[in-house]
Amino acid sequence: MKISKKSNSIFLVLITLSFVLTSFGILAAEKAIVLKGSTTVLPIAQPCAEVFMDQSPNIDISVQGGGSGVGIASLIDGTCDIGNSSRPAKEEEIKTAKEKGVEIYANIIARDAIAVIVNPANQVEGLTLDQIKDIYLGKISNWSEIGGKDQAIVVVSRDSASGTFETFNELVLKKEKLRPDALMQASNAAVATTVATTRGAIGYVGLGYVTDKVKAIKVNNTLPSKETVNDNSYPLARPLFMYTNGQPEGTIKEFLDFVLGAEGQKLVEENGFLSVQ
Amino acid sequence: MHKKKEKIIRWVFSILAFSSLFFLVGITITLFTSGLPVFREKGILEFILGKEWYPTYNPPAFGILPLIMASFLVTIGAVMICVPLGVGSALFINELANHRQKAILKPIIEILASIPSIVYGFFGMVLVAPCLQKIFHLPVGQTAFTGSLVLGIMATPTVCSISEDALSFVPQSYREASLALGGNRWQTLTRVIIPAAGSGLSTGIILGMSRAIGETMTVLMVTGGAAIIPTSFFQPVRPMTATIAAEMGETVVGSIHYHALFAIGLVLFLITLLFNIIAEIISRRYRLKLGLGR
Numbered sequence: 171m172k173i174s175k176k177s178n179s180i181f182l183v184l185i186t187l188s189f190v191l192t193s194f195g196i197l198a199a200e201k202a203i204v205l206k207g208s209t210t211v212l213p214i215a216q217p218c219a220e221v222f223m224d225q226s227p228n229i230d231i232s233v234q235g236g237g238s239g240v241g242i243a244s245l246i247d248g249t250c251d252i253g254n255s256s257r258p259a260k261e262e263e264i265k266t267a268k269e270k271g272v273e274i275y276a277n278i279i280a281r282d283a284i285a286v287i288v289n290p291a292n293q294v295e296g297l298t299l300d301q302i303k304d305i306y307l308g309k310i311s312n313w314s315e316i317g318g319k320d321q322a323i324v325v326v327s328r329d330s331a332s333g334t335f336e337t338f339n340e341l342v343l344k345k346e347k348l349r350p351d352a353l354m355q356a357s358n359a360a361v362a363t364t365v366a367t368t369r370g371a372i373g374y375v376g377l378g379y380v381t382d383k384v385k386a387i388k389v390n391n392t393l394p395s396k397e398t399v400n401d402n403s404y405p406l407a408r409p410l411f412m413y414t415n416g417q418p419e420g421t422i423k424e425f426l427d428f429v430l431g432a433e434g435q436k437l438v439e440e441n442g443f444l445s446v447q
Numbered sequence: 448m449h450k451k452k453e454k455i456i457r458w459v460f461s462i463l464a465f466s467s468l469f470f471l472v473g474i475t476i477t478l479f480t481s482g483l484p485v486f487r488e489k490g491i492l493e494f495i496l497g498k499e500w501y502p503t504y505n506p507p508a509f510g511i512l513p514l515i516m517a518s519f520l521v522t523i524g525a526v527m528i529c530v531p532l533g534v535g536s537a538l539f540i541n542e543l544a545n546h547r548q549k550a551i552l553k554p555i556i557e558i559l560a561s562i563p564s565i566v567y568g569f570f571g572m573v574l575v576a577p578c579l580q581k582i583f584h585l586p587v588g589q590t591a592f593t594g595s596l597v598l599g600i601m602a603t604p605t606v607c608s609i610s611e612d613a614l615s616f617v618p619q620s621y622r623e624a625s626l627a628l629g630g631n632r633w634q635t636l637t638r639v640i641i642p643a644a645g646s647g648l649s650t651g652i653i654l655g656m657s658r659a660i661g662e663t664m665t666v667l668m669v670t671g672g673a674a675i676i677p678t679s680f681f682q683p684v685r686p687m688t689a690t691i692a693a694e695m696g697e698t699v700v701g702s703i704h705y706h707a708l709f710a711i712g713l714v715l716f717l718i719t720l721l722f723n724i725i726a727e728i729i730s731r732r733y734r735l736k737l738g739l740g741r
Contacts, residue, residue: 237696263699324587329672330503331697331704339503347501353589353683354672356693360572367577368587 201421202230207241207254208333209357210376211410213441214280214429215254221437222428229421238333245413246272251422253413256282256333273416279429281444283377283394284338284406287362287384289369294318296388299405303342305372308349313370325352326364326373334358337408338374374406378442399444410443475716482710485509488703494710500674500685502694502704509707511714513676517591517684518660518715520677521670524595525602525659530652532599533606537651540607541614542636553611560604568668571597576669585681589671592680597669598659606655613647614640650730657722661715663688687711 205215212235219231236244238255245253246267259267259274267274286302288294294317297305304310305323314320327348328335339345355361358379365373366383373384377394380386386394390405398404418426428434435445485494489509497510540552575597576588617640625635641648671683672693691708698704 235696239697239699243700260699262702266701322586329693329697330501331694333697336503345505347504350499351673351675351683353587354674354685354693356667356672356689360668363572364587364589367573368580370586 201228202232203252203422203425204232204234204250205252205254205412206234206236206244206250208238208256208410209235210238210256210282210333211241211254211279211412213378214410214438214443215412217437217441218425218429218434221433222425225428226424229424231425237331239331242274242413245274245415246270248272248415251414252426255411255413256408257336258409258411259413275414275416275418277412277414277418277426277430278409278446279412279426279434280410280438280446281399282408282410283399283404283444284334284341284374284408285377285380285386285394286372286374286389286406287365287380287386288372289365290383290385291369292318292385294387296391298390299342302372302389303344303346306343306348306352307346321370324368324371325349326361326368326371327352327354328358328361328374329354329356334374334376338406341406341408376442377444380442396439396444407444409446478709478713478716481706482713483706485703485706485710489707494707495714498676500690502698502707507704509703511687511690511707511711513674514685514687514690514711515714516676517670517674518686518688518718520591520680520684521594521598521666521686522656522660524592524680525598526652526656528596528599529602529606529655529659533603533651533655534610534648536603536607537610537614537648538636541611542632542640556604556607559600560608562601564601564662564664565668567597567601568665571665571669583681587671587683589669589683590681591670591677591684594666594670594684594686595680597665598662601662601665602655602659605658606651609651609654610644610648613644613651616647617643646729646732650726653722653726653729657719657726660686660722661688661719663692667692687715691715 205219212233215233219233223229223231234250238257241250241253241255242259242263243253244250246263247270258276264274286297292313294313297316301310301316305316306325306327308325310316311323312320313323325348328338330339330348339348353364355364355373358375361373361375362379362381362384365371366381375384380394392398392404394404394406399407412426412429414422414426429438430446435447438445489497494509494511495515496512497508498512499508499510500513501508536552536556540549544552571593572589576590576593578588579585579590579593579596580588621639621643622635625639630638666686667689670686670689672685672689673683674685674690675682677684691711694704695708698708
């Protein structure tokens, strides 16, 4: 009885000690940066954070997804240091931020082109912006109307709440209502898979998600590529953001300088995005 | 000394047991406080019976009727698949299988239950949807039916294990009595055992249904996500859960869209609550019937 009690208390002490030690361990890595937000920005943020941490071991960076809205909301709440977003902050977000004393500062870290993709079996090589708009609004519903086979068009879109959709909505749909029976997919990868497995499908994804299983078509006679985005001839391009509270300072500035520097921008290009330099 | 210790342990465990009540209350309050603002702005009827879901347009439309109907359509389809599969396997395991077959089948069905839903989603998206598209010559493979099929397979273990429990609760004396009166195996099964276990079987089916209606990741990946009022099983649909999962991360926190997503959660919560209450009532009745109630 006595012995078991003693061992019990030793056990308790050990547990308490280990808790105390781990909490000290967390405190020791003082310089921690938390990134949260857009899944589109994730493939840039992740490798940049890894390489940066290798170079400066005393800085700890954690990268989380969640979506553009989550990124900006967390920045406002103070639960992250950098809010990743694939869309510009909205007026209501900037207003809430001001009320809470947060100044949303935009850092454009890369550019992304939205590629319009079809199934490889489709003969259509290019469409104009107006044709794409009419397809997404439901005015054109068969490929034969635009030079393809007699086949119904299956319209695939990103979810109407996503940053990618918002850009597409602004640049192509001009805020008109998408046909209600369009397939709404939750991620870029899901859009690509659906288009790859559906013969009559048309969809749009970030340039980094174009593989040989889908075919990117010309938009207004231009294929999406680094060159055509940089000389502004490709019409569907958008900036990607890392929002900070005010102008970045200290370790956050160090990290953003790295992302915007030669090494970071190389990682941006390796992952299928376009550098801002 | 001992009494004191016992008292402490009693307290600790009752706190642990009541903590789930605390979570339930917390979740309910959050759902109501975050969901109700949308009704103030749009009205309950307009929200539930509205036929258009355009949350990000100007002006936005928050009608969730297509989403509710999609959830029910997919669930009904799933029930039509998981009930024969689940109850059938339970009957086989309990009544016909020998020891070896039982030893193989039960763990396999349990493994089916432990596969993460995202894996079912992958399976449905990459394999089932393209197959169905080819077999039925559909323009697109991601349809309500695809969702039903995958969800039906997912819900089968729930239905099967509860049905199996119900069947094994039927006292051996019932079986013996029926056989002694000259009933053959089939008659014993259909006229004695199934009626005796009937309420247990229906509990299993209802719990399978609430599993299907609440499932998120799989339907998000395989049902296509078009917010239209479905007119056939072979159309893309957008269930309630998929809508919340897809849009919550991207919306502006505190906006009316955000509150609308909570309101969908509230509707879903009330539906599954109803299912669970029904299941509870039926299973209570069944315990009384067999003289197992207290």
